[in-house]
Amino acid sequence: MEELELYVNKSPYVFKGVQHPFTSARLVILGAPLDSTSTYRPGSRFAPLAIREASLSLESYSWRARIDSESVATHDVGDVEVVQGDVKATLSRLERLLHGLSKAGKIPIILGGEHTITYAAAQGLGRPAILYFDAHLDLRDEYPLGVKLSHATVARRLVEVLGGGLVFFIGVRAACEEEVEYAERRGVKRLTSWEVEELGSVEVAKRVREWCSKFNKVYVSIDLDVLDPSYAPGVANPEPEGLKPTMLLDILNLVLDRRVVGLDLVELSPPYDNGLASIHAAKILLEATAYLSRKLTTPLSS
Numbered sequence: 001m002e003e004l005e006l007y008v009n010k011s012p013y014v015f016k017g018v019q020h021p022f023t024s025a026r027l028v029i030l031g032a033p034l035d036s037t038s039t040y041r042p043g044s045r046f047a048p049l050a051i052r053e054a055s056l057s058l059e060s061y062s063w064r065a066r067i068d069s070e071s072v073a074t075h076d077v078g079d080v081e082v083v084q085g086d087v088k089a090t091l092s093r094l095e096r097l098l099h100g101l102s103k104a105g106k107i108p109i110i111l112g113g114e115h116t117i118t119y120a121a122a123q124g125l126g127r128p129a130i131l132y133f134d135a136h137l138d139l140r141d142e143y144p145l146g147v148k149l150s151h152a153t154v155a156r157r158l159v160e161v162l163g164g165g166l167v168f169f170i171g172v173r174a175a176c177e178e179e180v181e182y183a184e185r186r187g188v189k190r191l192t193s194w195e196v197e198e199l200g201s202v203e204v205a206k207r208v209r210e211w212c213s214k215f216n217k218v219y220v221s222i223d224l225d226v227l228d229p230s231y232a233p234g235v236a237n238p239e240p241e242g243l244k245p246t247m248l249l250d251i252l253n254l255v256l257d258r259r260v261v262g263l264d265l266v267e268l269s270p271p272y273d274n275g276l277a278s279i280h281a282a283k284i285l286l287e288a289t290a291y292l293s294r295k296l297t298t299p300l301s302s
């Protein structure tokens with residue numbers, strides 16, 4: 001792929017320290033260190049490297065998936081080169097890259113970066129339905145004032161492009177009134193963090209799977225602030241009342257299937273971390289790639 005040579009920089013470490021050949025890898029790891037619109041605690045540009053480093057310290061065996069993630073065929077291509085000061089140009093590079101990877105039959109696993117990158121992913125991967133794990137709705141029309149495409153407005157732009165029926169928020173718990181009203185008006189599905197807690201992972205997964213069954217292509221976006229900040233303190237916008245890591249991994253284990261065309265993990269901010277958020281980010285990705293790898297060979301059940 002020509003774009004890989006033009007726009008991608010190699011990273012000093014590869015995810016989990018294991019590199020399968022590009023040609024045989026269905027899952028391709030790509031860093032997207034865009035960190036331009038962060039308003040509170042910037043630093044997500046350092047996240048792809050921090051996640052890769054943290055991944056080296058974890059056990060590679062996924063107990064839930066009963067698969068050793070070292071045997072999961074991933075290839076880490078490195079990081080997309082950010083165009084300094086130009087969010088749109090960076091996103092269009094990322095979109096082209098993801099489109100190329102998808103055409104080559106790959107499932108991109110993207111290490112953010114700020115949440116804005118999900119817009120490029122949705123465009124590059126053929127406008128899939130989106131499972132949006134986040135503390136926030138990201139449905140503001142502008143934020144900061146006058147900025148239409150940022151980490152705080154990205155879901156609004158997605159709903160405009162995809163329609164409200166193609167976005168499902170999970171774990172949300174922080175919004176302004178305008179965002180909640182907009183979500184209701186546009187029929188955007190959502191489960192708050194307290195509803196997730198009350199329902200439990202099995203019921204949540206059942207509802208999510210029912211929703212996903214209407215679509216051929218599903219994209220999974222995980223804003224790390226969906227976890228409680230006591231687990232993952234190093235995020236750009238920490239928000240209390242978050243999910244437990246076990247809840248998130250249980251849900252992912254039950255919902256990731258062959259419909260998934262891509263996945264991202266965004267908003268980790270290493271300068272504000274004590275090491276824990278990076279470990280959680282790496283763990284989520286190790287597990288998610290193991291679940292995906294197992295499901296790629298399993299027929300769809302619904």
Ligand code: MN
Nearest residue numbers: 135136223225
């Ligand atoms: Mn968030």
Ligand code: MN
Nearest residue numbers: 115134138223
């Ligand atoms: Mn977000």
